[in-house]
Amino acid sequence: TGYDIIFFWVSRMIMASLEFLDEVPFRDIYITGLVRDRQGRKMSKSLGNGIDPLEVVDRYGADAMKFTLCYMATQGQDILIDMDSFKLGSRFANKVWNATRFILMNLEGAELLDAKSVGRTTLDRWIYHQLNNATKRIEGAMANYRFNEGAQAVYDFFWNDFCDWYVESAKHNLYSEDPAQKSRQVTLLLDLLASSMRLMHPFVSFISDEIYSQLPNVNDELILARYPIFDPSLVDEEAATLVRSMQEAVSGVRALRADLSLGQERKVRVAIKPDANFNGRSFFEEQKTLMATFVGASTLEIDDQADPKGAVPAAGSGFESYLYVGETIDVKAEIAKIEADLVKNEKALQAVMKKLGNEQFMANAKAEAIAKEEAKRLEFEQKIEKGTNHLALLGSFL
Known part of the structure; x- marks a missing residue:
C-alpha cells in the first residue's frame, strides 16, 4: 500500500480484524512509494499529468512497463x-530478444550435449559463477522486498556479463569449423539462456515465456519450471578473479582510446606487461586474441619486456x-586539430558566459532559455577539459 493511505486502509483493516475476528490479518506490510511526474508532483486528473498504463503498453510493451517500474522502485522513495x-x-x-535471436540463428551444425558434462573453460566457469551470484542477489532482494535490487541483478547479469562479455567471447567457437567446439559452445549458451529466462521471468514475464518456449533444450513450461536457487558448487572465485583482471585491462585500454578520440576503425598495437607475481599471465596469454578484438588492437602481446617508449x-x-599511439596517428596533425577545436570552444564558452552575465537577459528570459544556456556552458567546459587532457597525453610523444 502507499504511505498516504496507511491510516485509511491498513490501520482500519487491523482494527476491524481485531474487533470482529480477534486476530491480526497480516504481519508484513509493503509500503510503496508514490508514482510522481518528473517535477515531483503527485499525478492527478486536475493537473493532467497522469500516464495511462495502456498507452505505455501500446508504445513499449507490458514487460517494458513492469521492468522499468520495478527497476526504479527503490524502497522508501517515490518514483519520478x-x-x-x-x-x-x-x-x-x-x-x-536480440541476444536470443543471435544464439538461435547459430545452431546449425551443432549437436546438443549434456550441459553438466561438457568441459568448461575459465570463461565458462566465470559466467556460471556470475549467474549464481545474480541468483543469490535476487534471493536476498525478494526476501527483503527490495524489488529494484532484484531487477538490477537481472539487468547487470544479462546485459553486462552475458551479452557484453560472454556472448562476445563465444563467437569464436560459434563460428568454428570444429563441430565439437561449436556443439560445446551452443550447449552452454542454450543452458545459460534457459536459466536466464527462469531467473528473469518474474520481471519480464511475457518475453521470457515466449523465448523459453522456443528453446530446443527445454521440454517444460516456464511458468511451471523450478526457479533458480543459489548453488555453492558453482562458486568459482579463481575464474572470477582472472576474468575481472581481463576486464580491467580491456576497460583501461578502451578508456585510453576514448580519451584520445581513437575510433574503432583505427587499430593500435597494444602490449601488456605483467608484474612478476601476476597470477593471470597464462590466462591473458590464452585470451590475447579475444582481448585484441575487445580493444580494437592490430596486435596484442603479453610481454614481460614491453618498452613504454612511444606508448600511452x-x-x-x-x-x-601500453597503447602505441605514435605508430597509428600523426601526432603533430592531431595536436593542431585539437588546438583549433579548443580555440573554437573557448570562444563559444565566452559568448555563453557573456549572455549568462547579462542582467537584462537573466531578468527577462524564460527559465527554459536560461537552462539551455547553462547546458551549453557545461557542454563547452567539458569539451575544453577533455581537449586539454587530450593535448597533455599527445604532448608526451613530442
Missing part, C-alpha cells in the same frame, strides 16, 4: 517518471598496458 522513462525497460527487452600507459592490478 514520464513516458520516456519506459525506454529503459524497452531497451532491456530488445537486448534480450594504463595501470592495472598486477600489470600495465
Whole structure:
C-alpha cells in the first residue's frame, strides 16, 4: 500500500480484524512509494499529468512497463517518471530478444550435449559463477522486498556479463569449423539462456515465456519450471578473479582510446606487461586474441619486456598496458586539430558566459532559455577539459 493511505486502509483493516475476528490479518506490510511526474508532483486528473498504463503498453510493451517500474522502485522513495522513462525497460527487452535471436540463428551444425558434462573453460566457469551470484542477489532482494535490487541483478547479469562479455567471447567457437567446439559452445549458451529466462521471468514475464518456449533444450513450461536457487558448487572465485583482471585491462585500454578520440576503425598495437607475481599471465596469454578484438588492437602481446617508449600507459592490478599511439596517428596533425577545436570552444564558452552575465537577459528570459544556456556552458567546459587532457597525453610523444 502507499504511505498516504496507511491510516485509511491498513490501520482500519487491523482494527476491524481485531474487533470482529480477534486476530491480526497480516504481519508484513509493503509500503510503496508514490508514482510522481518528473517535477515531483503527485499525478492527478486536475493537473493532467497522469500516464495511462495502456498507452505505455501500446508504445513499449507490458514487460517494458513492469521492468522499468520495478527497476526504479527503490524502497522508501517515490518514483519520478514520464513516458520516456519506459525506454529503459524497452531497451532491456530488445537486448534480450536480440541476444536470443543471435544464439538461435547459430545452431546449425551443432549437436546438443549434456550441459553438466561438457568441459568448461575459465570463461565458462566465470559466467556460471556470475549467474549464481545474480541468483543469490535476487534471493536476498525478494526476501527483503527490495524489488529494484532484484531487477538490477537481472539487468547487470544479462546485459553486462552475458551479452557484453560472454556472448562476445563465444563467437569464436560459434563460428568454428570444429563441430565439437561449436556443439560445446551452443550447449552452454542454450543452458545459460534457459536459466536466464527462469531467473528473469518474474520481471519480464511475457518475453521470457515466449523465448523459453522456443528453446530446443527445454521440454517444460516456464511458468511451471523450478526457479533458480543459489548453488555453492558453482562458486568459482579463481575464474572470477582472472576474468575481472581481463576486464580491467580491456576497460583501461578502451578508456585510453576514448580519451584520445581513437575510433574503432583505427587499430593500435597494444602490449601488456605483467608484474612478476601476476597470477593471470597464462590466462591473458590464452585470451590475447579475444582481448585484441575487445580493444580494437592490430596486435596484442603479453610481454614481460614491453618498452613504454612511444606508448600511452594504463595501470592495472598486477600489470600495465601500453597503447602505441605514435605508430597509428600523426601526432603533430592531431595536436593542431585539437588546438583549433579548443580555440573554437573557448570562444563559444565566452559568448555563453557573456549572455549568462547579462542582467537584462537573466531578468527577462524564460527559465527554459536560461537552462539551455547553462547546458551549453557545461557542454563547452567539458569539451575544453577533455581537449586539454587530450593535448597533455599527445604532448608526451613530442
